[in-house]
Amino acid sequence: MDHTEWTDRQDERSVTVDGEARRVAYYDAGDADGDDRPVVFLHGIPTWSFLWRDVAPALADDYRVLAPDLLGYGNSANADAFDRSIRAQEAMLDAFLDGLGVDAVTLVGHDIGGGVASRFAAHQPERVANLVLSNAVAYDSWPVEFVNDLSIPGAVSRMSSDEFEAAFDFAFADGVHGDADPDFVEGMKAPWRSEAGRVSLERCAVATNTSHTTELDYSNITADTLLLWGADDVMQPVEYAERLADDVGGGAEIVELGDAYHWVVEDRTETYVDALRDFLD
Template identity: 60%
Template sequence: MVDHETWSDEQSTTTVSVDDRDLEVAYHDAGPHEGEGPPVVFVHGIPTWSFLWRDIVPAVAEDRRTIALDMVGYGNSAMSDDFDRSIRAQERVLEAFLEDLGIDRIALVAHDIGGGVALRFAAHNPDAVDRLVLSNAVCYDSWPVEFVSNLGLPSTADLEREELEGRLDSAFVEGAYGEADPEFVDGMKAPWLTDEGHVSLVRDAVATNTNHTTEIDYEAITAETVLLWGEDDVMQPYAYAERLAEDIPDATLAPLSDAYHWVPEDRSDAYVDRLREFLSGTEV
């Protein structure tokens, strides 16, 4: 199992231009570049980064090219205090990022606000998404949750590092099913425990905007979709997966029991099995 420092060392970077800003995007690229099926792109949420997929990417990369990016303002991507981090902007980053890599069709796997980015991208670029996997994704009016809203308060920017770390500990421990792996928790916290990361986290939280998912035309999504959802989550409840299944024309519910919000971590083995089955065209 890779640790967060090794994961960071394995990342590449590129620069994309969005809203007249040049922004560095870090990404983990693994698996065969030639083979059956388009690349599988993984998008995380808040307050995570691409390390969220540490247990998922290696198995998928046995068969397919995998690309797990850090959204701008997160992980090892740009964190400066001068650009839009909303999911509208993150959608444009994803578009520019794929264009930069010369990729025109993908399978898209997303969690939390990354799910909101993926929903917008799939609705606006139906020909670009072959298959779509949504896990405990923000949608409709399901967000922001209280924890994220509190991260965006001006007072959060003035927190002592120890108190900020305590809040993050609570989020990752309480959002896990059972005992959270300390390596997972430490890896998730790491990007935020610098001065720049601390401020960036506050800006990321401030940028959450429910309008960016309430305005989506969910029926415009044509990709075959699976809702691989931790059914015990209280932050993005399973009821929203059921609603998505009604509105996305080709969507299938695939609940994972004994899983809270961090479902790729809580049920990594089952998640990998179902994801690989879906990507291969097998019924989930």
């Protein structure tokens, strides 16, 4: 599935949040009536829900799967002048689930999506039965240099087309283990090419507030927790997973996936799906 097909699946699905008609676009598949605990996938920066293109559909035969675009990302609202921090995304997630009439969930979060999932699971433990974190931000592990560079006013919006393509090829084409799938690289670039998208990316980057994970008491997380981690990630190294395993209140299992960098979902898709399915089953 390429990013245009993914967007087509989102076109008739949105939830408004924040009391100001901010649109949250989302992917929805599986049986909406047959499973009262859907699996919700949360992406990071600078990605969008398309990150889950080969994972969420693979689980749709057995679960309802939901993959929202965080506010300011993908096809969700990206107008200027609103908070895009993970604390704000946590509030978005709460409103998003309420808008769909969803109570208990399984959360699967990557990168800052993992930070959002951790906050939600710590603050509303009764709503999160299972938690999966993959190369997630935690403690003071973030923001990383690449994201910091994007947060400088004008850093993205003033890039030439060649500079933009080079920067995102560095992040996605060169950032995977082995040869990159062109559909993945193109899909990750697509939302940021417009003028509004570039400004939104700068705002998303500057909103990466370390305090929102250093303030978190991970012992309040009671969900069954899986730390499904790309073992060769230098941005969110596996040592943070080991620390989380000690601190999460309900305990956590670590599964390290070799031959995988930060984009573990892309690097080891089949193995990732198998490990996720084993955990949920």
